[in-house]
Structure formats: structure tokens, C-alpha cells
Amino acid sequence: MSAIPREPTRPGTPPTGWRVLFPHPVLSLQLGVTWLMLSHSLALVHLLSALALAWGVPRLLAPFLGDASRLHWPTVVRLLLVVLWDIVVSNITVARLTLGSMQRPRPAWLRVPLATDHPRVNALFASIITTTPGTVSMTIDEERREILVHALNCDDPQAMVADMKARYEAPLMRIFQVDLDSPHGVRTGGQA
Numbered sequence: 001m002s003a004i005p006r007e008p009t010r011p012g013t014p015p016t017g018w019r020v021l022f023p024h025p026v027l028s029l030q031l032g033v034t035w036l037m038l039s040h041s042l043a044l045v046h047l048l049s050a051l052a053l054a055w056g057v058p059r060l061l062a063p064f065l066g067d068a069s070r071l072h073w074p075t076v077v078r079l080l081l082v083v084l085w086d087i088v089v090s091n092i093t094v095a096r097l098t099l100g101s102m103q104r105p106r107p108a109w110l111r112v113p114l115a116t117d118h119p120r121v122n123a124l125f126a127s128i129i130t131t132t133p134g135t136v137s138m139t140i141d142e143e144r145r146e147i148l149v150h151a152l153n154c155d156d157p158q159a160m161v162a163d164m165k166a167r168y169e170a171p172l173m174r175i176f177q178v179d180l181d182s183p184h185g186v187r188t189g190g191q192a
């Protein structure tokens with residue numbers, strides 16, 4: 001049995017095959033499983049409701065979500081693990097700061113320059129910064145191309161900014177295949 005080569009999808013082209021029914025299969029799976037977990041039942045009515053949600057919501061949101069097949073999935077998994085690790089470590093650090101076992105915290109305002117104007121990359125970058133305890137992204141300044149971040153404890157502002165950009169922004173740019181040489185920041189060819 002030979003594998004059928006898959007042509008890369010271009011923005012604006014309609015989905016084909018099973019993607020017509022489920023344009024975002026990961027989102028569909030998450031919605032269906034979440035519904036079944038919330039209902040605490042595998043009764044037929046709940047299975048049908050999960051299927052309806054898994055089919056309907058992604059189809060309604062498809063114009064706003066873009067093409068999920070263009071994501072670089074290995075980097076998605078790595079970034080997810082990095083963020084989860086950073087959340088655990090940051091929670092421990094913040095707990096130690098608030099309970100007083102460490103020296104007095106040194107709060108700081110940081111200006112994190114953005115490498116791209118890609119809206120999803122920048123929104124997710126700001127969300128990840130806020131999700132990690134000890135830092136909060138206050139605003140995305142599109143004119144200055146930067147995120148204003150408040151850090152609870154910061155010894156070296158430049159090192160902290162560089163760390164955020166290396167750990168979160170660079171992988172996000174790879175996930176969304178952002179090309180800094182392109183006017184819109186998105187690669188037009190196949191996956192990297």
C-alpha cells in the first residue's frame with residue numbers, strides 16, 4: 001500500500017476529503033472529549049451531543065482559525081512542554097517569594113520587542129507570558145512593536161527579555177512558519 005502524497009494547502013483553498021467535515025480535527029477531538037467529561041456519561045444523547053459540538057463549532061470558527069495543517073506540530077509539542085515546565089517552576093518561585101523565604105522581590109517593567117507582526121504569534125506570545133506566574137503582559141503596542149510586561153522579580157531585564165523571546169517567541173514563529181523576509185510574515189511554500 002503506497003502513501004498518497006498530500007499537496008500543501010494554500011490559504012483560501014477549500015478543504016478536501018475528511019477535512020470538509022472536520023476542518024480542525026484536534027479542536028473537534030478536544031470539544032467532543034470535554035463534553036463527554038463534563039456530562040459524566042456515555043449515553044447516546046451525550047455521544048450525539050459531543051459529535052454535534054465536535055462537528056459544528058469548528059465549522060463555524062473555521063474562517064477565523066485558519067488552516068491547522070500548516071502548523072509545525074513537533075514544535076507545538078516542544079513548546080507545550082516548555083510552557084508547562086515553566087509554569088511549574090514559576091509557581092514554586094512565586095510561592096517562595098510570597099511566603100518570604102527568599103530576599104525581597106525586585107519588580108520591573110520590561111519592554112519586549114516583537115520580531116513579527118503576525119497576529120497569532122503575538123497574541124499567543126503575550127498569553128504565554130501571562131500564563132507563566134511572575135509575569136503579566138499588560139499590552140501589545142502595535143505601533144512600537146513591543147509587549148509591555150510586568151515581572152514580579154527581575155535581576156537582569158535584558159536577560160529576561162532574551163529568555164522570553166528564545167523560549168516562546170522563536171518557537172511560535174516556527175510553529176506558524178513565519179518568514180521575516182515576507183511582507184506578511186508567512187511562508188507561502190510547504191512546511192519547514
